[in-house]
Amino acid sequence: MKKFDIFKKGLFIENPIFVLLLGLCSALAITTSLTNALGMGMAVICVLIMSNVIISLLRNIIPNEIRIPVFIVIIATLVKCVQMIMNAYTPALYESLGVFIPLIVVNCIILGRAESFASKNGVVDSFLDALGMGLGYTFAVLVISFFRELIGTGGLSLFNPFDASQVIFQFSAFSEYAVSLFTQPAGAFITLGCILAFIQFLKVRKEKKAKNAEVK
Amino acid sequence: MELVSLFIGLTFVNNVVLSKFYAVCPLLGVSKKPKNALNMGYAVTFVIFVASIVTWLLYNYVLVKLEITYLDLITFILVIASLVQFVEMFLKKTSPDIYKAMGVYLPLITTNCAVLGVALDNISAGYNLIEAAVAGLAVPIGFTIVIYVFATIRERLDIANVPESFKGTPIALITAGIMACAIAGIAGLV
């Protein structure tokens, strides 16, 4: 049962964006459309799984003295490989994500998980943790871009990241009510701010309820 | 004249934090005291300026010549990390008081998206050396201005009666959003 907990916590309890506030740079920048969010999520999942697995495999071999530098080299190599593969096989997605694919290297989720989890746990646990965290990141990024695209363009559209021409679903019901602010950077900050406020609201309410229960 | 418009463009118009999202993590993490924000700004300005020149030179005179341009990402991240370690060591040795003010921020700069972002942009935008140096100066100055202003606002946020669920990071993000609106307002300047 413990294994499932590792996986589950990455999704909600310790969601990398909403709870740990890691990787905000890319989370705000690429959430202008669901396709970008899905593509970025997949890239982060790939890099995170590979880096967690490799680092947990090597954790006993890496001299403790130079732990962080070696992690940085491993992660940078993996990210560059993913970047080249995306450039070759998913060119449309590669163009729209732009500089934020190489910026995954400094995305704190990867280095953070490598340092705090992968370097201390077994391969299977690290894999599950990476999967949980990666899906948590993708879920969070999809939620942000759901609101931003819906409010910003009055519609939603999801293309197949591997083949830009194939539309999975698309509708723009109320495009006259679109608030274009939300596709711009300002909207990203406000959207994420409101989502975090909502989560904090739920947490505060839960604590109050627990306190009342104790008082009774 | 073209360099001046590049400078203003990078400092204000497409400011690194508010419209390119490069350094959001430090923006939220920066302390509430404007003086500390400025210290962090100086550290970041020095590192980005030197890093953007060094990475530009290495890319154009080493990677391109040896035809190993696929090593650009790993070269940049290692150069930036080495630079940060060197600066930290240099400060520890020569001026403890500056180290006390800026020391805690230096390790954060390695994972700062702005430093790597500027290095990558200098190459993808095809700048020459002077333009890369100007960008290496304009971007961190824009960053410093934003985090300084942001720190002063956050001081007042603590005493403002913010709704319970908005306290802390949410209100900081909303404030950053409003600042981004202001910066977007002068988009047509350059």
Add this chain to the structure above:
Amino acid sequence: MKILKLALFLAVVAGLSGAALSSVYEMTDPVIQEAKIASEKENLVKIYTSGEEFKAVETNLSDYPALQAVYEASSGGSVKGYVYKCSVTGYGGASTPIVYLIALDKDGTYKGYEVIDASGETNGFGSKVKDQPFKDGIVGKNIGDSIDTISGATISSSAVVDGIEQATQHYEENFK
């Protein structure tokens, strides 16, 4: 002893990461290059007809407003010439630019001239930049010779000639 252990570990890490990167590079680079020139392939083949390979050349074109892209034509490893993709504003206005390819061959002549799009030009006047007489006035001439414009379509043809001059200047600075 400790330094030796670190140095050894270092070499292994550098080697593995370098090997991984270069093998992925060798796997993906051809696909990327192919995609880059795919859009222009059918026009490039009209100029260099004897089966040359084409490669998109990464160069800084910010000082040449008309130049959009540079392709290197080579066969058997030896460079035959460079093809510039130019986009200039003709009589039809900036929204519908004249887009064309001008090829500068290593033997010092203009090897080819292919118009990709001149739909914005008025028929019978600006559209003459597509016709054979204008093309004959370019192809075969030595690089740097002046090219005469078309009477009755001076705006469009001089815009095209200006683009060719920019390509020539870039060629002489970078590839001569």
Add this chain to the structure above:
Amino acid sequence: MSIWAFVWMAALVAVFIGTYLMNKHTPKPEGCEDMSECGGCNNIACTHHSAHHEDEDKDEH
């Protein structure tokens, strides 16, 4: 796999780990020992809760 790739990689990693070790071994000036090691990524949590935070509270009270 061009030899240059390996040579350049080795040089880069050597320089980085060289500066990293040199930095680790230079002692922190006195009065700064309490600053917790905020390296890597926990920058948000770190600037909020770390020793850095305490000296802020000291000034405010």
